[in-house]
Amino acid sequence: MSDRLSTDPADDTGRARDAAGPDTAAAHAADTAAAHAAASAQLLAALRGSSPLVHCITNSVVTNFTANALLAIDAAPAMVDIPVEAGIFAGIASGLLVNLGTPHEEQREAAREAVAAASVAGTPWVLDPVAVGGLPVRTALAHELVAQRPTAIRGNASEIIALAGAGAGGRGVDAADTTDAAADAAAHLARTHGSVVAVSGPVDLITDGRRTVRIANGDVLLTRMTGGGCALGAVTAAFLGASRADADPADAFAATVAATLVYTIAAEIAAAAAAGPGTFAPAFLDALALVTPGEVAERARITVTDAATDGSRA
Template identity: 70%
Template structure:
C-alpha cells in the first residue's frame, strides 16, 4: 500500500502529539473503561501515570450514565461476561447520545462466537476508533477467522487494505497494532515505527493502548485535532514511552514498572525527538 500513498506534508504528528499530551495533563480526561478482568488494574495505572483520570465502570444501569459524562470511553472485549456485554451496549448508547468519543478493542475476535457477534453489533454503532492487532482487524472486516487468542497470526501489511476498507465503511479511525503500527481514517494512512517487543510480554501491553487512545480522544475534544491525529498521537506517546522503559528494563517484570514511570516522565521534547512516522493520503 505504501507505494500508493501520496506524501502529505501537512501531517506533523510529533508536534500534534506533543501538544495533545500537554492538553491531557492540564485537564485530565475522565476515561471510562469497560475492559477485561485480566488488565483492569494495569490499564488504570497506565492512565494515571500518563496524567488521565481512569474510571472502570462496568455495571449495568451505571455504565450508560457514566459514559455520558466521561471524556472518552473504551470498550474492550477481552472477557465479555453477560454483565459486561450488557454494560458495553449501554455505555455505547450513552456515549453516542452525548457525543463522547469511544474506542472498540475487539480482543480475540474471529474464532470465538460470543465476542465476535458482540463486536459486529458494536461496530454498527460506529466507534470513533477501532484498535486491534492485524488478525483482529481482518476478522472484524470479515476477511479472517482471527488469530490465536490475543496473539496476531497476520502481519500489519496483510491487514492494511482491510483497515482502510473498514474505516471507509464505518467512519471509524482504524488502528492496527504491530511492530509497525498502521492508523487510517480510510483516506489518510500513518505508519509508526516506534515501540518495543517487550510490550507483547506484559499482560495488558496492547489493551492499555486502547485506553490511552480513549484518553487522547477525550483530550482532543476541545481542540482542532481530529480523531485520526488523536489516535495516532496516543500510539506515538505510548510506544515512545515503551522504548524508554525498555532501555532500563532487564525483562518483562521490570519493564511493566518502568513503563509506568516512562509514561509519567515522557515529555513533548521526547516525542518530537523520538517519533518515527510515515504518512500520506490514498
C-alpha cells in the first residue's frame, strides 16, 4: 500500500491535509483529493451557469429519468436518435451520450452518425456500453464505437471488464463484479482509447489510465431505481460539455470525477429523505437541483491512487 497516493475515504475531502505534516506523499495525496473536491464544486457552479445542451441517444427505459436528471442539474436535454438528425445535432450539442441499452436499428445508425459528427466537431461524448458481453448486437456496436475514442466510458464493473475483452459480461444490466475487480480493465481501456473510464459501484472508480479516483459517496437506493447508472452517463456528458473538456484531456478527468461526485452526493441527500425506492427518485431529482457546491466540497469522500500500481487492490 506504500505506493498508493491516497487519502482515507473515511477521513475524506482532504481535511487530513493539515495534519499530514511533513509527509510529502501524504500531503500530495491529500491535496489531490482536496483538489478534486474543490474542482468538482467549481464545475457544478459553472455547469449551473452554462446550461449545456446534452444530446442523448439512450435506451427506452430511462429516457424520461435521464432528461429529468439533466434538467435538474440545469442542463438542457435533447433526445435526437434518428439517422440524419443525430449527426447534425451532435455537431451543435455541448455534449453527447450514447447508451446502448436498447439499440434498435435506427438508434444504431444514429449513434454511428452522432459519434462521427462529435469527433469532427470536438463535442465531448460518453459511451455507456449497457450489458455488453453476451449480447452480440450491442457488443459489436460498442467495440465499433469505442474505437472512435470516447471522451468518457461509463459502465458497471461487468460491462467495463467485458468491453476491455477481459470477461463475458454480467447478466444483463446487473453488475456481477466489484469496481476494484474492474480496475485493471478500466485502466487498460483508458490507455487504449484515450478515454476517461468511470466504473459505477458501491465505490465508484474513475481512471484515465494514469490516476485513479475512488468515490465512496452514494447510496444503495441508486441501484433500486432504474436509470441510476444510465442517467449518470448523461450527467457526465453535461459536465464534460460545461467544462469544454474537448480541448484538454485533463479537464475530461476532472469533469467525470465531478459528475460522479455530485451525483452520488445527491443520492446521499435524497436517501435521507426517502422512505423507499419510489420516493427516492423524486427526492434524488430535487437533490440534483438543490445540492450546492459547498455541500459537494464538504461531503466528498475521495481517494486518489496511481493507476499503474492500483491493480494490487483488485
